[in-house]
Amino acid sequence: MNPLCKPWEHALSRRQLLGAAAGVGASLGLSNLLHPVAAEEMKKKAKQVLFIWIDGGMSQLESWDPKPNTLFGGPFRAIPTSVPGIHVSELVPRSAKIMQHLAIVRSLCTQDNSHSAGVARIQRGDPKNRGVTYPYFGSAVAKLLGAGSSGLPPYVWVKPGSSGFIHQDAGFLGPKFGAVAFGDGKPPDNLVLHESVTPADDDERNALRAVANARYAKNRRKQVGEATSYVYDVARTLMKRQDLFDTTKFDPKDVERYGTHEFGRHMLQARKMLEAGVTFVKVNSYGWDTHGDNFNGHLSLMPKFDQAFAAMVQDLADRSMLDNVLVIAMSEFGRTPRINGHIGRDHWPEAWSLVMTGCGIKRGLAVGETNAEGTWVTSKEFDIGHMFHTWFNALSIDPKKTEYDNGGQPLPIAHDDCHAVKELLVG
């Protein structure tokens, strides 16, 4: 034992070791270490989420709910899909071919038409106001499902731009449940141990770090201290999984199939993260707020989304991972039916769409309807609260029975007045 250790630090140190050991296990391929049946059972039980966030607002009319040849329908055609009777925009031909795996929701009617409030409101599930900041879906799942056996952080975010630990996502759950963001899919700086540092030196250094962390945590809230240690734990685990970031070793055929563009690269990396056992992977694409030049914009953007999305879904299906991975692709709202003077569409939360697939979700269907011009929902409207109920159910978490414990304050995990959309759920 390192002479600097104190008894109450052992838990932290052990956690590190456990985390690192589990990381090694994952890097070697967990199924190789376990009885195949047991590994299969574990695979079945470990639910995961891929959450694809199309930031700014994908147009429902140029994707999942086309209204061709109508007043606001735009220039594009609708095409048939692999499911008779379901048509989508001609801009998503690859997704059309795998419609048997997908579930489209066309009757979203949400409450916010601004980005600044809408992004958080949607990703937090827009629960009733109880004077607390609710966690984003990723943090919620990280809390409710945990990290699993991979030792990897339960909530990672592959995004353009900068990296960091996005503790704000966690809300009242505390910073530990925030997102570990990999800017442009890159690993944290200095992930590789410098060659001058021996493993023994590294152990000693970490022991010292643990002491410093413990001292730091002493006079702070428990959640803050935990989060600080957690970040280091995560870093230690990631040091053993550099393969997740080394894109030069990715199969060139995969790179080609997903697309060499930013979104394709990030989606392929997301698949690697899911395969490695990360519980919740969020992938962001920015630049979809097409107030101007919406149609040229979507003509350029949608095929890239379609390419990576369809490749991902097909790969998950081929690997039998759709049975335990919930996949959701959505924005904070849709886009206005009316076409403005700069040939754009503005923000439209009144009648829009998302697409999903994976564990617990019925596939090959489109739920909900909008009217002929796509202006309003004509079937039952679903708010984001309904989606949260549906997703939690799909993950085998009963939102009617599960509550958060916010320092003694019981809080529902999804909006009390909403419910799961039964048409979307298996069984």
Place this chain on the structure above:
Amino acid sequence: MDTAQLLKTYELKTPKVLTAEPQVSLARFSPCGKLLVGGGYDARVRRWNVAAEGMPELPALEGHHGWVEGLAFRAEGELLFTADSWGQICCWSAYIGDKPAVKWKLDQAHDGWVRTLAVSPDGKSLASCASDRFIRIWSAEDGAKKFEFPQSEFGNLCFKYAPDGTLLTGDERGIVRHWKADGTLIRQFDASSLYLLSRLQDVGGVFSLALDKEARTLAVGGTKPVNGGTVVGVPTILLFDLATGEQKQKYDLGTQNDCYVADLQFHDDGFLSAVTYGTPGQGQLIYLKPGEPAPLLTYKQMQNCHSLSWHPDGKRLAVAATNGGSNGNGRPVDKDGKYKGNNSPIHVFTFPA
């Protein structure tokens, strides 16, 4: 004509306004000067009899799908060619009458959005380009395919015939190419400053082309994009020497919110006219004289202008613009609760003979 005289002759006074609902993205005078034809967002081909008092609207031509953004005329035989975003091209005869007949029609001339149509100077050919990245040449008489350029790597957004029957194409990456009719490349013009890859989005490209009367100066219009999504950028016109490919001049025509040079046309009196649309709400009509360092005139009384067309007599100008307040995130409903769309005021300016 000197500048002072030009500005006096083509001074913009209160126009006659024709309203097209929903919007039209382009409006063109026919070669005979009797008709103004518009194509836009409801698959109809709109027509106004501009020779008659009050410029009454004639019955629209129907049968297209999606958007109609290809319009071209042939004076001989009174032929009107129209194309839509679903790939259909249609040839109408006797386009001035109440019920023009369909002379020929190609349901799938292209697999996708036909961006531009143009009739060759000899009137024998019709050229089309579309989002399927093909340029095709058709017999104007019967629609038979005469020639097809190899599929290009990037789509063309616009093109124009030169008086000698050669073809100028402008693509989404900002490259203008000058072709012989047989598909031989004569020259490339680098207007790639009009293109930007913004994250995933290819933004901009060549939005408009014009040639002066002598076919010496090529004008290329678009924007210098700053970002995608809500596209902003400075409206830009580049002037090239057609014979050498040398860029002679560059005009920055406003702020980043003024965005695209949507349409360009040289007037026979030697000046270039252009219209812009921006984000949000700006619109400009601009006169330029090649060689002059700055625009002669910038008129900002119209919102988001999408096309301009000079009457064959050179004394009338039609600008298709957009109604005010066309954008916004709210629920735009009328007094009956019906969701409101937008329209295009088409401003017809008249100048003294």
